[in-house]
Amino acid sequence: MLRQYELVERVKAYDADADEALLNRAYVYTLQKHGSQMRASGDPYFSHPVEVAGLMTDLKLDQITIITALLHDTVEDTLATIEDIEANFGPDVARLVDGVTKLSKIEQMPENERAAENLRKFLLAMSEDLRVLLVKLADRLHNMRTLHFIRNPEKRRRISRETMDIYAPLAERVGMYEYMREMQLLAFEQLEPEAYGTITGRLAQIRSQGGGQVDEIALKIKQALAEAGLEVEVSGREKHPYSIWKKMAERHVSFEQITDIMAFRVVTETPQDCYGALGVLHRTWSMIPGRFKDYISTPKSNGYRSLHTAMVYENSMRIEVQIRTREMHRTNEFGLAAHWAYKQGDTAPDGQAGWLRDLIEILDTAQDAEELLEHAKLAMYQDRIFAFTPKGALYQLPKGSTPVDFAFAVHTDLGCAAVGARINGRHMPLRTQLMNGDVVEIIKGGDNEPQLNWLNFVVSGKAKAAIRRSLRQKEREEMIRIGSEVYDSVIARMPQKIGRKALQAALKRLGLADEAALMLAIGETRIGEKELSEALVPGIAATLPEDSFWQAPQRAIRVQGLKKGTAFQLAPCCYPVPGDRIIGVRDGAGVNVHAIDCLTLADDAGGEWIDLRWHPQTDGAAARLKVMLYNRPGTLAEMTGLFGTNLTNITHLSMQSRDELFGTYEMIVEVRDLAHLARIVSALRASDAVVQADRI
Template identity: 35%
Template sequence: MNVITAPTLPSDITLPEWLRECLIAQNSLRCDLPERDRQEQGLICQAFDFAYCLHEGQNRASGEPYICHPIAVAGLLRDLGGSGAMIAAGFLHDVVEDTEVTPEEIERRFGAEVRHLVEGVTKLSKFNFSSKTERQAENFRRMFLAMAQDIRVIVVKLADRLHNMRTLEHLPDDKRRRIALETREIFAPLANRLGIGRFKWELEDLSFKYLEPEAYRQMQQFVTDKRVDREARLDRIAELLRSHLTELGIKCHELSGRPKHLYGIYQKMQRQQKQFHEIYDVAAIRVMVETKDECYRALAVVHDSFCPIPGRFKDYIGLPKPNRYQSLHTVVIGPHGRPVEVQIRTLEMHHIAEYGIAAHWKYKETGGSSTTKLTTEDEKFTWLRQLLEWQSDLKDAQEYLENVKDNLFDDDVYVFTPKGDVVPLNRGATPIDFAYRIHTEIGNHCSGARVNDRMVTLDTPLHNGDIVDILTQKNSHPSLDWLNFAVTTGARNRIRQWYKRSHRDENIDRGRDMLEKELGKNGFEALLKSDPMQAVAERCNYQSVEDLLAALGYGEVTLNLVVNRIREAIKAQQPIAPALPSADDTDAAIRAATMAAPPRSFPSAKDSPIAGVEGLLYNLAKCCNPVPGEPILGVVTLGSRGISIHRQGCQNTESIPGDRLIPVSWNPVETKGRPQTYLVQIQIEVIDRVGVLKDVLARLSDYDINVRSAQVKTIPGQTAFINLGIDIRDHSQLEKTFTQIRKMSDIINLRRVSQVDEPTDKS
């Protein structure tokens, strides 16, 4: 590969001044720079040269050379204060995906650190956050795992996304909207959580521009029309404050008005149901001083100069935001009789507000470690640790996605322990959430709560500054009602886990009954005590057979999975243990008979899905509700109802003489339009909470399952039962439906039941 030399600057693109100076300085081999700076400068120049050659001849949708994009991304990372490795990764972030260069070659040329960053960004680029629920949840999980390993990976991705948003007008409309929606829902909140304010505001405004163009233009017009009057008003306030601060010897590094970003104003108008002229903090006065002490002294000057509005003061210095933002916010009545917001901070606080996590890269603080990993001591990443914990706690994709988005968007509430320790919680959190945040056992034995020395109910929402004291009793235990008002995912999961553990005996009995009904009573007890059954438990990641039965009872594993594992284990043991009891003699006999005498070949009947009953009256048995894809058996009825079609292994066929049994099978009936469906009755045992039926029905709707009937039975303080009649095409769809429902964290048990309606004959 021909690599351009540093002085041979490309003539077909305009390089930013910082890069041009870097290339010239590298060529001149300046010796006055420290060794580390020379090494970083060399790495940056080599990465640019390499990317320039690889992307040569490639163009973006706008028609400009593709290299302009990596240059812009590298520039954004440089502005954030990124290291040479990060800036090099900005140049190279697309080469693995868009060229034939391998990660191994990246490492050979630029080192393991640059390869790690480039590979991380390449993997993130493949994630599609607008896809189906399971895939979207999996992409979130992988993204947060990558962030935990090295937070710089997501920062490079944010820089990549920001420049793509700046040039989004060159893409088709549908693609613009998809990318803008993903940016507003995922990447702007991530930038906010990382404290990178300058990225967050621009990402939100650009998303606003493409998702709601009319509202965006209207907001632009509103802000432009009032700009002259607003600037004159703010200048007068700033001048007055500057003179008062100078009199007290407080040095002001900056005192000016700053406009709010358009999407922030629009959100406030929508949230408060106000018109533009009713929003007073379209712009704010920003005061930047030297020290934290001067921040509070400046606040006294502001309140002495203008009348403060009660309840509109926020101290983010004493209680920083989760993204480490610090400032004093207050709202006062200005000289024109209108409210004005004033923000007071130090230069360091301002730097953190603009650059967030980039203001204090860990690899700089520790003297050059190669990665920025998440540690348990790092309070800046509490939210990220929670997201990682949920990956194992929340198996349901939909619930995981909802909690991820809630955690990214929601502001935290700060409450205090009686000892004065600060505990951040989600907005709307209750004393139950607080108790489980302190310790699982405190939550499990919570009997009451005091907030600000007053007894309150456990569903009382907490507010900023509340002092919370949890009362516990040894005999107290969680109530299922807590799930109706617990807000945090951690609290909800621990309540469910306690319920499952405390009802272990019931769950074991339920799992035993489910397995016995499926396999039959003959030899069942011997099977449970056998070595193959223990092997099945271990293969399903449980220590004992009882653990497996309990998990089966509350829906953590599916019946179909356990049965298949048992049959595989028995088959593997047969050569060395022929005396091992059969899992189900009846089922085995029926299957053996079916294998020995396959169903006769009948001519296909267009109007009948059953082969073997042509010209005969027949009906589908309501005791077992067979559906296509399941092994079936015909029973000659003694009445006038003809042939009754049962599932093989149905208990009602065990005592029927063999001369009344006939082999039948499902016809591969082709239907035009919507495929034929069969009514299946199911019963779902759930942890009773508000909205659980809605969640179940939504899950069925996602998989295009029609619900014919629904009935809910609840008993206070106990589990609830949901009986549903659903339309199913075949056995495969039924299994997939059961799997999706069982993934929901509130599901205790799920089974098929017999239909209560009178059977209807078919001919």
């Protein structure tokens, strides 16, 4: 543990103007407040905040951050309050300590909610000051270093899983790769002890057999570059055990099949030397095609810059090489922490990187803790690709992204309005996966409504969150509209006039806040016609016929955007319904109307595409469903009853397969629009008779 004078000397070594008295006071304050508290290791508790502060000095962070590290557990674990911190150390320190402090109620939450609430708190605090995250990452790293002292193995695994899912990705996203690698290694040891033991054992065996092989290769690389007149530093190491295990799992290969377990780093003086060194290495040894990446011209979202290549060394040995300048190396290892060094003085850098702004936006759209955690993981922890707008603006996206993900990355409003895309100048379906370097042009429509089935193919957290938010609002509005129509139908059949007084009384009887809540409950079928009638006029339900129900009038199918007299048909490959974005593809004299994300559009990409929209008076179309039922008596009847409850007809039903456990059926049903279809699918999925229900 660092002594008081040692900590002060560390800070003064890089910041001669640091307030020595304030640092001493913070050290003594944490010592006194934690008093006789002990850690699981048997060490005094105050050793933990002191070590965290030491980690902050390694990053050469300002004295406010050092003091925050010293005090970060005082409010949570002692009688100290935020007001005490502010009175003794000022508002800036108090704000940062408050941002790092865990809420006590988090510990009593279910695991996923606890993790999500923890993440929510840190993201909100980080939105104001990134130093909150830097202290928290150091706090978690030191806790992981002492994790083996905790006796409960289940608790060790829980902490390790949280570290792997949240804190290591956060460290990676702010570019703190040293923290990320050590966290992953320590968590890997707890989560996969057998794999950890096997891989570290094999690496030790290779080291003993190969002797100084890593040093020998590093020397050969340095000599080759020196002969070309380049002054460089070269270091080598075996790949990270967790990285090896991850590659083995992803590629389904054994340890022996992993050929590139050695990695080397070349540090140069200038970016020009980086490219010069790359040319020398590629002339000296054969490069492996497809393994070269230029993160200098196109940095990662966390600011990481380097050249990556892989080569075949002697005896067919594969090695990886990273080439960067000294400045790049410091930023790469410590990421955004490098920008918080003492040299910043009174000027605070922007605490929100682009990915962090997306996460803050996700906070506002997540419906519950699990959804927040899902979206945040997507935003933090995915491999990236690069795509360009037609004007050359660069966007980084998760691997597997589509034009919809791209549109939401540019702006939420553009994502909502997307109806089509041109990829490298060619019309392509919205579900097309983008490749590195694609130029993407988003085609906008007039109405801003994301589609439900986009959730089947978008991969970015920002897109998923925005789509779900829009769909929830759209579904609510549609349910209120449907509920209003049902309500009007019910009161029209009443033997007496229903006024505002009867409506207000019904709201009280049903325990609903207002008229909108009533219409929503009716539209979602939480309140039936009989229950509504009884609430409006107590005792009247018994006088109504049993088969009395509301049915919306049916109208013809019409679309806008075609010349008068043009024949068209709704494509049987995708069965578009009102509410789907639609596009026409000319086929001879007629037009096939497809949903905008229909897979077969790729086959028609060379034909003429016509932007279409549903006519406002269109009400109804056919939709195709696939439903798997449990194979037991009554399930088919229960399923068909659900269609009646949701006011739709089955026009075609066929059994696709059946065995002892399940039966699978395909059907065509009449629906009013996309919201009506969504209600039907939701009702099917909620039924105990149904295993799975999907639109085809």
